[in-house]
Amino acid sequence: MQPRIHDKVGYELIQTFQCHKLSERAQDKLHYQLWKHSDTGVFGLALSKNESTGGFSAELILVEDVMQILSQLHKEQKPFHATAFKELFLGKSVNNSSFFGAVLVDQKVIRLHPQTTRLLEVMEDYELWPTRLESIPVSVSVDEVDTSQGNGKQPKKRQGKPMSTAHTEEVSPDADCTH
Secondary structure, three states: OOOOOOOOOOEEEEEEEEEEOOOOOOOOEEEEEEEEEOOOOOEEEEEEEEOOOOOOOOOOEEHHHHHHHHHHHHHHOOOEOHHHHHHHOOOOOOOHHHHHHHHHHHOOOEEEOOOOOOOEEEOOOHHHHHHHHHOOOOOOOOOOOOOOOOOOOOOOOOOOOOOOOOOOOOOOOOOOEEO
């Protein structure tokens, strides 16, 4: 379903976010990035860092592909497991689905099911999500783009060589995530 995009060529980093994992026991956060294609305006999300152990795939997941899955899940009107997002990833990490579910909870596109642990529900206004993404300001600075393939490590400094795109992280008043 998703073409492999190793280096996000043609995409501009809009912002890096942090969010909590789906498990209430997890203390450390996930970092993820919002990217926008310079020519087409297509948005994509990529996991970029796990503050604790556990691998993941840092590939770019297109918002339009996520919307197709959300549309189907919304039609079914049933709670679902994060594994519903497994097909979005070419990478085979067992953490991809749940980490991406946490990203979508942070984006307020899905929510945790109120009665059943480990189940999720699509928010009623999920279709407005792409429009909300348009209003997120670009927040970048030189030196910090992490396009790693899921090892959770920051790239080495480029020793004075310029980079084309980067990110900063701003703290939000919301305790669950930072923007």
